[in-house]
Amino acid sequence: MTVTPGNGELVLSGSIDESSELDKLLGRAHDNALVLDLAAVTFINSLGVRDWIRMLASAAQRGISVELRRVSEPVIHQLNMIVATRAHTRSFYGPYACDGCGREESMLIDVDVNGPALARLQPPPMTCPECGSAMAFNDFPERYFSFLVPQAP
Amino acid sequence: MATTPILIVHPDRKTQRLVHRILGVTGYRVELADNFAQATGLLDSLRPRLVITDAAMSLDPAYATFFEQARAHGADACMTLLGTPAPVPQIVGAGAVTNLLVHPMPVLAEELTITAHKLMLGDLFGVEKYLLWGTRLHETTLERASQRMAIVAELEAELGRRGQSARVARMVRLVADELISNAVHNAPVDDAGVHYLADRARDAELTLAGRQRVRVRWGCDARYVAVEVNDDFGSLDRDTALASLGKQAIREGGGGAGLGVAIAYRSCDHLVFNLAPGRRTEVIALVDVRYPPSEQPPASSYNVFVEKT
Numbered sequence: 001m002t003v004t005p006g007n008g009e010l011v012l013s014g015s016i017d018e019s020s021e022l023d024k025l026l027g028r029a030h031d032n033a034l035v036l037d038l039a040a041v042t043f044i045n046s047l048g049v050r051d052w053i054r055m056l057a058s059a060a061q062r063g064i065s066v067e068l069r070r071v072s073e074p075v076i077h078q079l080n081m082i083v084a085t086r087a088h089t090r091s092f093y094g095p096y097a098c099d100g101c102g103r104e105e106s107m108l109i110d111v112d113v114n115g116p117a118l119a120r121l122q123p124p125p126m127t128c129p130e131c132g133s134a135m136a137f138n139d140f141p142e143r144y145f146s147f148l149v150p151q152a153p
Numbered sequence: 154m155a156t157t158p159i160l161i162v163h164p165d166r167k168t169q170r171l172v173h174r175i176l177g178v179t180g181y182r183v184e185l186a187d188n189f190a191q192a193t194g195l196l197d198s199l200r201p202r203l204v205i206t207d208a209a210m211s212l213d214p215a216y217a218t219f220f221e222q223a224r225a226h227g228a229d230a231c232m233t234l235l236g237t238p239a240p241v242p243q244i245v246g247a248g249a250v251t252n253l254l255v256h257p258m259p260v261l262a263e264e265l266t267i268t269a270h271k272l273m274l275g276d277l278f279g280v281e282k283y284l285l286w287g288t289r290l291h292e293t294t295l296e297r298a299s300q301r302m303a304i305v306a307e308l309e310a311e312l313g314r315r316g317q318s319a320r321v322a323r324m325v326r327l328v329a330d331e332l333i334s335n336a337v338h339n340a341p342v343d344d345a346g347v348h349y350l351a352d353r354a355r356d357a358e359l360t361l362a363g364r365q366r367v368r369v370r371w372g373c374d375a376r377y378v379a380v381e382v383n384d385d386f387g388s389l390d391r392d393t394a395l396a397s398l399g400k401q402a403i404r405e406g407g408g409g410a411g412l413g414v415a416i417a418y419r420s421c422d423h424l425v426f427n428l429a430p431g432r433r434t435e436v437i438a439l440v441d442v443r444y445p446p447s448e449q450p451p452a453s454s455y456n457v458f459v460e461k462t
Binding site for chain 1: 302306318319320323326327330331334354355356412413416419420445446447451
């Protein structure tokens, strides 16, 4: 995993696993806030999950809020399976498939903009970047959006 | 025709006939019962090797008692078919159901037949049983723990090059990673049964010699990407495998032993444990490539097979 500073956030890339040392991220929080861009996280295994949970627990003990942005699908998969991995999420990627050309694409969903629809388990409409046809959400909304359920505003 | 029977317990006559046809046509003797009370009365005389029922019947108060009795009568491989949403954690947690086949259709005939064949013939091992004839298998043996990350990353990349969706490739990588990690660090035991590598840092290099070597095979046909992971210790037992599948902490808290297996189970469509105590453990994960996630059942199948000595 690599960490690079972004626009008021830390951008994580690659794999979150046994070698990630996530607790060190807390030392880079500003004003007791840690904002993580997870769009480029391609993999997270159970060892990375353990490290992630410890990092969140340590953040809570130290009064540091953790906010997630542009969360990739591999991370969402873990957030949905393991409640303890969840943190306030501003935006995330969701799976869509094109009804016209069959292309599958990970599309960015803004929680603030689409909050009411997401609460009703209605994925926002998306247009295929290849053929312009309407895309369909490619998972069960009840399953894929479950990580949002306990989220505080 | 085999004399050791398969007992189907189901209240619906049409389902009874359907399952009867699937298994009967392969040559097995099939007996029918409408409910657990009737089935319990047949256990002494039939001594079935396999009992099949439906997960919806897990709501019957007699469910757990029947499966305990069936196991005591030698039907240590009981199977539940899941046609409707059912409490999978409770089924797993009860510890009696060693085979659960989840399916969107009335019956998943192929997996039902494979499960019956493996049990009735006592031939458990090999991912070939789940793949179409002619499917090419790729094999790698780990001799260092650090090979794991490169192997699973290459597996994901190779599936992408073959045109599989990013989701399928990601899930296969995750499942393979968890199974290999378990085989490398959790499987090895010493003469006292101590898992001597379990607490070793996972990012520390380990040279794997002799029985510590882990064999990985994988293949893909038009139905599944299948990954098979083998170790030569055979330290995983039936109850531990079932407990790992049903691990509740994965939802509530996370962490603790067995998290990797629980994640693997929830990330594939079918997880198979082939256990030869003290000799070999083989875990097979199947990821279905036929259906998008929105058309797949909300739970995964599993089998826990134990070799008879």
